[in-house]
Amino acid sequence: MDDRSSLSPGLTQVSTAPSTFAPQPVPKNPGIAFLLSLIFPGAGQFYCGKLSRGLWILAIFFLGLEATIYLATHLGDPDGKSIRLLWGALC
Numbered sequence: 446m447d448d449r450s451s452l453s454p455g456l457t458q459v460s461t462a463p464s465t466f467a468p469q470p471v472p473k474n475p476g477i478a479f480l481l482s483l484i485f486p487g488a489g490q491f492y493c494g495k496l497s498r499g500l501w502i503l504a505i506f507f508l509g510l511e512a513t514i515y516l517a518t519h520l521g522d523p524d525g526k527s528i529r530l531l532w533g534a535l536c
Contacts, residue, residue, distance in 0.1 A: 478492050
């Protein structure tokens with residue numbers, strides 16, 4: 446028998462169990478995430494709410510940039526032409 450049929454006429458059974466509904470995340474625009482990543486590495490990940498991944502990308506980018514500048518200044522020409530080339534490429 447149905448549970449509702451055992452109740453008095455006109456009454457319905459109300460569930461007291463907590464709702465299992467979880468709010469869905471707001472979808473992010475992938476085009477905006479792409480443009481942000483072009484401007485600043487990891488910014489697209491920040492926009493999408495993936496903060497840890499964005500920090501890792503940013504850290505790897507800065508380590509690579511630091512290694513590039515270090516190697517260009519220490520392995521460059523004695524007269525400094527490579528340094529001017531490096532800063533010209535960065536600006």
